[in-house]
Amino acid sequence: MDIDILGIDLAKRVFQLHGADRRGHLLYSSKVMRTELLSVVRKLSPHIIAMEACSSAHHWGRCFQEMGIEVRLISPQYVSPFVKTNKNDANDAAAIVEAASRPTMRFVPVKSVEQQDMRAVHRVRELLLHQRTALINQVRGLLGERGVIIAQTPAAFKRALPEILAKCEGEMTRTCQAILTELLEQMRVLEERIARTNKWISAFMKSSALCQKIAAIDGVGPITATAMVAAVGEAKEFKNGRHLSAWLGLVPRQYSSGGKSRLQGISKRGDTYLRTLLIHGARTVLRYAIGKADSRSRWLQELIARRGHNRAAVALANKNARVIQALLSNSDSYRPPIVAC
Structure with a gap:
């Protein structure tokens, strides 16, 4: 049985397999327990394995790559149009095979363990920041009921x-007072945990040449650099920088028909966390662009005057995303803009 492509509908315990030949004809269809998955795949020995890019897909992808099998991960939104009639595990596995067979399909690269470590630290840090914000808002609310007003910032x-x-x-x-003292102690613990995650991010920054390369860009610090490398790696799956900025949702949303082009606000597709980091970093650059004579600062000053501060921040974030893709996908180093005399 020569299986060209094997689609796997991932789950916690029971996996649905759908094997097909080069013409898409069904050769194998079965349910497999989690403990038996690797042995069954090794026995079937398919040329390609296709899966949806879900939480455990990268783990299984690394396992199958160690067997010498090509792995294709597909975003779930690209699989759903190929599901025929009712949704069930067998139809989902067949849809994965059908989607992975399309010549124009876009695939998600398998992340390394190091990338997932970086990603995990960022997720934990984001969770701790949300908890700190919730605690501050709770204290501000309790004090507001007693006529005491505090500004919103943690400082x-x-x-x-x-x-x-x-x-x-x-x-x-x-x-x-006792209630507030208890909450203040809880905030101190959160601050210590946030500081610990920042140390982990700094360690990733020192050990990664890719992170250090893109951190040379104005508006890209250790947090943004490690988050970008954790998400896209070497960014070679993107054809050019515009594809990365579109994946991040930093390009205009298009609604065109009949030869008439209509561009709206940014699409806001992709990873909200990465987009937020890039835009916040761009806002920091805008603060120090006033009065500078280099070409990018002059461009930003003109853009702020013409389109406003928010659009200028998004435009700079878009530009930084394109530069990041160029730096990650080749061996060039970042060349800062030359200051005019």
Whole structure:
């Protein structure tokens, strides 16, 4: 049985397999338990394995690549149009094979263990930041009910709270002080954990040549650099820089018909976290672009005057994304803009 492409509908315990030849004819269809998957695949020995790019796909992809099998991961949104009639595991596996057989299909590269480590640190850091924000908002709400107002930033919160805790008069009772002290201790623990994740990111930054290369770009720091490398690696699956910026949702959304081109706001497709980091980094660059004479600063100053601060930040983020793709996909180093005399 010469299986050219084997589609696997991934799950926690029971996997659905669908094997086909070069013409797409069904050769094998079966359900396999998790503990038996590797042995069954080794016995079938397909030329290509196709899976949806879900949470465990990269783990299985690495296992199959070690067997010498080509692995194709497909975004689930590209598989769903090929599901015939009702949705079930068998139809899903058949749809994966059909989608992977298309000559114009786009595939997701299999991530390495190091990339997933970077990704995990960023996810934990993002979770801790959300928890810190929720805690600050809770304290601000409790104090607001007692007529005490604190600014929204974490720095202002940490400056104001000790002074508030020192007061024990009026509506600031000892019970309220005890509650606030408990929440302040919880915030201290969160701050320590956030600092620990920052150290991990710094360690990844020092050990990765790709991260160091793209961190030379203005507006791209250690957090953005490690997040980008964790997500796209060497970015060779993107044809050019515009494809990466489109994947990040930094290009205009198009709604064109009848030869009339209509461009709307940015599409906001792809990874929201990466897009947010690039735009926030661009905003930092805009703050220091005023008064500088290099070509990019002049371009940004003119763009801010013509289109506004927000559009200028997105435009710079788009440009940085294109530069990142160029740097990751070849051996060139970043050349900063030349300052005009």
